[in-house]
Amino acid sequence: MNPLNPWPLEPVCDPSCAGRSTASVSPAVRGRRYAALAYTVAGAVAAGKRLSEPEVVRAKARAVLDGVGLRIVGDTGPLSVPKEESGGTGTLIVANHISWIDVITMLAVEPMTILAKQQVGGWPVIGGLARRLGTRFVHREKVRELPLMIEDMTRLLASGRSVLVFPQATTWCSVAGGGFYRASFQAAVDAGAPVRPVTIDYFQGPRRTRWAGFLGVENFTASLSRVAGAADMTVRVTAHPPIRGTDRRQLAQDARLVINGELAPMHAGPGAVAKVRTGAGAGAAAEVRAGAAVTVVRTGAAADVRTGAAADVRTDATADVRTDAAAAEPEDEPARMAVG
Structure with missing residues (x-):
């Protein structure tokens, strides 16, 4: 493969x-x-x-x-x-x-x-x-x-x-x-x-x-x-x-x-919705595209990450969350276009 x-x-x-x-x-x-x-x-x-x-x-x-x-x-x-x-x-x-x-x-x-x-x-x-x-x-x-x-x-x-x-x-x-x-x-x-x-x-x-x-x-x-x-x-x-x-x-x-529409996914997978709440916005929420697990979390403080159908990430600073669906793209053009 x-x-x-x-x-x-x-x-x-x-x-x-x-x-x-x-x-x-x-x-x-x-x-x-x-x-x-x-x-x-x-x-x-x-x-x-x-x-x-x-x-x-x-x-x-x-x-x-x-x-x-x-x-x-x-x-x-x-x-x-x-x-x-x-x-x-x-x-x-x-x-x-x-x-x-x-x-x-x-x-x-x-x-x-x-x-x-x-x-x-x-x-x-x-x-x-x-x-x-x-x-x-x-x-x-x-x-x-x-x-x-x-x-x-x-x-x-x-x-x-x-x-x-x-x-x-x-x-x-x-x-x-x-x-x-x-x-x-x-x-x-x-x-x-x-x-x-x-x-x-x-x-x-x-x-x-x-x-x-x-x-x-x-x-x-x-x-x-x-x-x-x-x-x-x-x-x-x-x-x-x-x-x-x-x-x-x-x-x-x-x-x-x-x-x-309003339909929820039956399984975790690329594109599942995850909620991210950060201390930067006093309870602000953002949606990210998540896979079965969050693959990279960069934060200014420790993060508690729980995964499943969706991931709930709480941090004391702004979190940069990247997921399986948005992984770093390879440099060569064919793969880059395919992934993203």
Whole structure:
């Protein structure tokens, strides 16, 4: 493993995060769902080059969701900012990442170019379909290829094509899991393109659920089995107002705050919120991005640091707190862009 790798290759969540389903379908219904999914995938394979046509993509994506018993609620219109408002560029669409269903859902709303990990390209059937859709693959172990990826994304955006990125870099069991890795936002900066934050969340009946998650090292079959067996499940898509900026750090922070809203993270990880209270401001509080632990604390006096889902740092002088999500950046440009 590359020690400078900025992406979390080891997921934090595992299948135990899924919790419980509040309602299940009968074995007969589950069987019909598997059959419908197989029929849809076979149809997508048979579509050949037509799979690159937006209307075909949208129809197949919706058929997959229908096949496994999922309904989309919320924003189902175009996610890209209109060209007359974007200056002719495409839109960098960024969303939280919970499940393999996220990609299908976004394509059902609006077909777009997707940035995915290299491993997806090697998956049977799915990899071939992804390539036909024009998916861009990033090899997360080859950090020095990152500038080339950013250049490619910049060209796509400048040409008017929208690109979907999941800046959490891996799946989490809840909306607010994990920090946002900022390299992809540089493409929006370079292309002068707007960023559209999107929240993807799952519900069973009126209650939020983690049952649809693709969690940790579990295989696709296990996740599919949970989804196909659940009743009354919906996926909610919330498109937030577009944002612009010239600093990828600020864009990533703004996008994450909008996407998470008031939701609290289920796990500690890059981007978890920590409270810092210092003697310099007589009880003043500041928020920092924290990992599972605060990695560097520089203070003018002794500090009491307690870590967990959040860190509470009390000092008698101003504290300079740096976290896993904001660690010192390596000097070489590819790693620097990746980390921050």
